Amino acid sequence: MSRKPEEASCRLTIDGREIVVAADTPVIDAAERLGIMIPRFCYHPALGAVGACRMCAVKFLDGPVKGLQMSCMVGARDGMVVSTTNPEAVDFRRQVVEWLMANHPHDCPVCDEGGHCLLQDETISGGHALRRYRGPKRTYRDQDLGPFVAHEMNRCIHCYRCARFYQEVAGGRDYGVLSIARRTYFGRYEGGRLESPFAGNIIDLCPTGTLTDKPSRYRARRWDLERGPSVCLHCSLGCGLTVGARYREVMKLEARLNPEVNGHFICDRGRYGFGYESRPDRPRQPRVDGRETIAGAALAALAEGLKPFEAGKVAMVGGTRSNLETLAALLGLCRDQGWRPPVFFRDARLAGAAESAAAALSGDLVASLADVGRADVILVVCADPLAEAPMLALSLRRAARRGAAVLVLDHRPCDLPCEAERLTFAPQELAGCLSRLAHAALRGRKEAAAYLSSLPLPPDLLPETALALDTWGKRLAEARFPLVVCGTDQAEPTLPALAGGLARLLAGSHDQDRRAGFLPLLPGPNGLAAALAGGGDLEALLADIEDGRATALLVVESDLLSRTPEPERWLAALRKLKLLAVCDHLPSPLLEAAHVVLPSRTVFEAGGHFVNQEGRLQRAMPVFSPGLPMGRTLREGHPPRLFMSCAPGSEPRPAADWLKDLAGLLGAGGRAGDWADLAAAFPGLPGLAAGPAPENGRRCLPETAPGADAPSVAKTGSPDVPPDHLQVLLVERTFGTEELSCRAPLLAASAPEPWVDLAAADAGKAGLAHGAWLLVPLPGGPLRARLRVHQDMAPGLLLLPRDPRLLWQRLAGTGVLVELLRLHAITAEEEPAGEDTTLEAEP
Amino acid sequence: MPDDDLRRTILNMLQGVEHPREKAVDVMYLLQRQYGYLCDEALVVGAELLGMTPLELEELATFYDFIYRRPVGKYVIHVCDGVVCWMHHEDDIFRHLCARLGVRPGETTADGLFTVLPTVCIGDCDKAPAMLVNGRFYGPLTPGRVDEILETLRSGDEERVLCP
Numbered sequence A: 001m002s003r004k005p006e007e008a009s010c011r012l013t014i015d016g017r018e019i020v021v022a023a024d025t026p027v028i029d030a031a032e033r034l035g036i037m038i039p040r041f042c043y044h045p046a047l048g049a050v051g052a053c054r055m056c057a058v059k060f061l062d063g064p065v066k067g068l069q070m071s072c073m074v075g076a077r078d079g080m081v082v083s084t085t086n087p088e089a090v091d092f093r094r095q096v097v098e099w100l101m102a103n104h105p106h107d108c109p110v111c112d113e114g115g116h117c118l119l120q121d122e123t124i125s126g127g128h129a130l131r132r133y134r135g136p137k138r139t140y141r142d143q144d145l146g147p148f149v150a151h152e153m154n155r156c157i158h159c160y161r162c163a164r165f166y167q168e169v170a171g172g173r174d175y176g177v178l179s180i181a182r183r184t185y186f187g188r189y190e191g192g193r194l195e196s197p198f199a200g201n202i203i204d205l206c207p208t209g210t211l212t213d214k215p216s217r218y219r220a221r222r223w224d225l226e227r228g229p230s231v232c233l234h235c236s237l238g239c240g241l242t243v244g245a246r247y248r249e250v251m252k253l254e255a256r257l258n259p260e261v262n263g264h265f266i267c268d269r270g271r272y273g274f275g276y277e278s279r280p281d282r283p284r285q286p287r288v289d290g291r292e293t294i295a296g297a298a299l300a301a302l303a304e305g306l307k308p309f310e311a312g313k314v315a316m317v318g319g320t321r322s323n324l325e326t327l328a329a330l331l332g333l334c335r336d337q338g339w340r341p342p343v344f345f346r347d348a349r350l351a352g353a354a355e356s357a358a359a360a361l362s363g364d365l366v367a368s369l370a371d372v373g374r375a376d377v378i379l380v381v382c383a384d385p386l387a388e389a390p391m392l393a394l395s396l397r398r399a400a401r402r403g404a405a406v407l408v409l410d411h412r413p414c415d416l417p418c419e420a421e422r423l424t425f426a427p428q429e430l431a432g433c434l435s436r437l438a439h440a441a442l443r444g445r446k447e448a449a450a451y452l453s454s455l456p457l458p459p460d461l462l463p464e465t466a467l468a469l470d471t472w473g474k475r476l477a478e479a480r481f482p483l484v485v486c487g488t489d490q491a492e493p494t495l496p497a498l499a500g501g502l503a504r505l506l507a508g509s510h511d512q513d514r515r516a517g518f519l520p521l522l523p524g525p526n527g528l529a530a531a532l533a534g535g536g537d538l539e540a541l542l543a544d545i546e547d548g549r550a551t552a553l554l555v556v557e558s559d560l561l562s563r564t565p566e567p568e569r570w571l572a573a574l575r576k577l578k579l580l581a582v583c584d585h586l587p588s589p590l591l592e593a594a595h596v597v598l599p600s601r602t603v604f605e606a607g608g609h610f611v612n613q614e615g616r617l618q619r620a621m622p623v624f625s626p627g628l629p630m631g632r633t634l635r636e637g638h639p640p641r642l643f644m645s646c647a648p649g650s651e652p653r654p655a656a657d658w659l660k661d662l663a664g665l666l667g668a669g670g671r672a673g674d675w676a677d678l679a680a681a682f683p684g685l686p687g688l689a690a691g692p693a694p695e696n697g698r699r700c701l702p703e704t705a706p707g708a709d710a711p712s713v714a715k716t717g718s719p720d721v722p723p724d725h726l727q728v729l730l731v732e733r734t735f736g737t738e739e740l741s742c743r744a745p746l747l748a749a750s751a752p753e754p755w756v757d758l759a760a761a762d763a764g765k766a767g768l769a770h771g772a773w774l775l776v777p778l779p780g781g782p783l784r785a786r787l788r789v790h791q792d793m794a795p796g797l798l799l800l801p802r803d804p805r806l807l808w809q810r811l812a813g814t815g816v817l818v819e820l821l822r823l824h825a826i827t828a829e830e831e832p833a834g835e836d837t838t839l840e841a842e843p
Numbered sequence B: 001m002p003d004d005d006l007r008r009t010i011l012n013m014l015q016g017v018e019h020p021r022e023k024a025v026d027v028m029y030l031l032q033r034q035y036g037y038l039c040d041e042a043l044v045v046g047a048e049l050l051g052m053t054p055l056e057l058e059e060l061a062t063f064y065d066f067i068y069r070r071p072v073g074k075y076v077i078h079v080c081d082g083v084v085c086w087m088h089h090e091d092d093i094f095r096h097l098c099a100r101l102g103v104r105p106g107e108t109t110a111d112g113l114f115t116v117l118p119t120v121c122i123g124d125c126d127k128a129p130a131m132l133v134n135g136r137f138y139g140p141l142t143p144g145r146v147d148e149i150l151e152t153l154r155s156g157d158e159e160r161v162l163c164p
Ligand code: SF4
Pocket: A155, A156, A157, A158, A159, A160, A161, A162, A163, A186, A205, A206, A207, A208, A210, A211
C-alpha cells in the first residue's frame, strides 16, 4: 500500500456538517474551522496535543476510529463521523470539569482572570453548576515569580501549557513541573524572577487565573478595557499586540496572533515596554520659547520662524519609531520646501548598513519569522537575536528543534535558547569570513563569479576555523531551504549586501520548488522605510550645524541627545541653532533646548502603519484618546476643576498631523495624505499603492531587487587598534537599551543591572574576574559597571550597552579606545551604592 | 558538601555518558545515601554535577517516591496502596501501623526511628498486603506481623538496607 502524500486532504463529518481538511489535522481544529469550539484546556495550536486534560472528549460514531476519544489527539481521516453533542461525550466532559473544579478555591470575584477565563467558560458550558464534593481541598504555597507574573497555584488545573511553553518553546530552565499526581506543582525551584525573556507568554497561555499579569493586577476586568490591535515598536520585527487601556493609560499588552510574524507569542520587552505614554514628564502642551501655548499658535510661530531661513539651511531629523504617515509627511516637507534630506540614523555606518540591507531585500528572497522555523540551515551573521530582535531567537529555537543547523558569526557573546555553532570574529573581519564561507558555498557556480570577485579577502584564519567556514558553506549549498540572517546594528555598511547577495545566489542554485531566504534586522520598527528613503546621517549633520551650514533644525520623534555618544558636543551645537523645533512624546533634554515643542501622540493614541524588516505593512489602531491618566488626576483628589471641552492633557496630536499643518502654513499643502501619497513617498515599497493592510499585514517589497546580484563593495578599513587596547563598542541588550522601552517604568524598575563584556583572554591579561565591579576610564570620565567575562567573544573589544542607567555617554565620541591595563576592578568599599550607576537626569 | 570519594564516584559514573541527565536518579540515590535524605545542598550539588538546573533536578526528585526531599527516620516504611494490596485490606494494615507508631502517613516518629509513607504497587502482589522497609520487602502482612517487624527493627538487629 502506498503512503498518502502528506498534504492529502480528507472529508469528515462533525455534528452533521461536512468539512474537508488536510489529513491528520487534529479533529479539534477541524471542528473549530466549522465554528464548533470543542472545550479544551491543554490543547493549544502552538504547543500541539498531549491529551493531558481530557476535556475535549467527543464521540466517534463511524469511520476508522470509534468511541469516546480526545479530539485533540485524533488526526482527521476520510469518513470520520464525529459527534460533539453525543450524551456520552457531554457527560464525560461534565465529569472532567467537575473533578478539575474539585480543588478550585472558588475565588473568581477576586481573580484577575475572571471575565476572560477559559475555566469559567468550560465549567459553565460543561454544565457543572453545583459543587457536590464537600471534602477538604488541596492547597499550595505560591511563589514570587518576579515583577511580571502573579502565581496562585490553588487555581491550577494541571494542563501543562505553561511548562510546555516555558521549556519546549522558549528553552527556559527555571520553571517547570514539580511533584506528582494531585500534588503536581508548576513553579520554580525557589521563588524568584522568571529568567526567560519570553516568560510573559505563560500569562496569555494559562487558561485559568493561576498565572496572571502582575503589573495590571486588580486594575481592570477584561470588559473594562479599551482594546485594539497594535504592533510592537521595540524592534524591527513588528510582532502583533493587543493593547488594553483604561482611564487613558495602557494597562497591559497581550500577544496578538500573526501567523507569519510572531505566531502566538511576543517577548517581554514587547509586553512590558509600554508606560512611556503615561509618564508624568511626558510633553503634553505645545510650547514656544518655554511658554505653554495652544496648537495653532505654536504652529504659526514655527512657520513664521522658518520663513527667513534659506531652504538649504533647514534640516530635519526623523526617527525609525515614527509611523509611516509621519515619515511620509516629513519626507514630503523636506522635498517640497527644498530642505536638506532628512536624517534618520545615528551614524554613517548604521545608515549605510540599513540602506544596504534594504537594497538587498525583495519579495522573492525575503523571509518572515515563520520562514525561519521552516529553514534547515541558518546562517546568522553580525546579529545578536536576543538583543536586537528577541522573537527571532524563538524562531531559531523552533528551527533547531526541527533539526535545522544554526551558525552564528558575530563578535559578541550571543546567547541563544537553542543549539547553535558559534564562530567569533572581530566586527571588521566578518565580511572576510563571510567571503570564505561564500566561496565554499558557491564554488564553481558561473553566475556567482561577479559576486565572488567583489568579496573582500578573508582574514588570516586558524586552519580549524577555515575548515569550519568551508563546511558551513557546503551545508548552505546543499540545504533544502538555506536562510541568511544579518543584523545592521553592528555591521559594516557592506555586510548586509554581501549576506543578501549570498542568499540570492543560494536561491539560484535550487530547483524551482526550493528557495532561500534573507532576513535582515533593521534599526527600529520603521527602519526599513527610513532606510529606503535614504538621507544623511547624524554625524554629518552635527558637523554642519557646528559650521553654520545648518541653522534651523526640526526633530521629529527622535531622541537624539540621549542616543548620541557625544551629548556635550550636540548640546553646544544646538545652542548655535537659530531655530530648534521638537515634535515628540518622549521626555528628553532636547525639549528644554527647543524653541518650539509640538507634543505628539504615541502609537497607542495615534495608531498608524509600520513596515517591518521583511517589508510587511502592518497597522496599529488608535486605542484610546490622549489625556492625563485618571490614575494620576484622581490621586490629587479630583480631576482638575476647569471648564474645557476636552480631557486634560489631550493636546498631543499625531506627528503626521503637525507636519501636514506645518506644510499647509508654509504654503505647500495640497498633499492628500492618502495611499497614493504614501506610495509616492516610498518608491521602494510599491505594494503601498494597494492601500490599507489586512489584519496580518501585507508585503510591500518589489518582487525582485534590481542590481541586487552584484553588491557594490566598498573597502572598509579596520580601525587601528594599538596592541593592548580595547575598542569600545556600544551594543543593544534585550532590556534597558531600546529607545522606547528603556523609558518604560516597568522595565526600568526591573531590568537586570547593566554590565559590560570582555573576552576571557583580555580579562585574564588584565587580571579581571567575572562579576567584579569595573572602573572604565572613558574620555568624559570614569564609568562603573559589573563585568561579565566570556569565552565565546572576540578579543580586543569592550562591549558597553546603550543603557541610560550606565554613564555610557561619557564615551564623548565614537571609535573610542581604552587601554586594557587601565581597566581595573574596584574594591568592595569603592563599589557604588546602586544609584551611582544611574543617570541623574532620569526621573 | 559531598565528600571527595562521593564526588569522584559520581564524576566517574557520568564520564563518557552522552546525556548525563539519564543518570540523574542514580546520582540522587548516591547523594541521598550520604546525606540521609536529598537535602537542598545535595540537590544543588547534584544538579551542578549533572549539568542541570536545580529546577530540572527537582522535577525528577519530587516525582519519585523513593527520593526523600525532607528528613526521614532511620527506617522508612512504604506501605503498598496498589490495587491488589487494597483488595487485601491494606488500609487496615496502614491504620494499624500508624496507630502503633502514633504518626500519620508522611510523618516520622518522635524518636526519629520510623517514617511512614505510601507507595504504588511494589510488584509482589502474590504476597499482598505488602510493605517495604528501607528497600526490604515484607508480606503478606497482618497486624500481628507488623508488630513483630516493628519490634525487630526497634531492637536494631535488622540490617539497614538502603534503596536502591
Ligand atoms: S499554571 Fe495555568 S497553564 Fe500552568 S498547568 Fe496550571 S492551569 Fe495550566
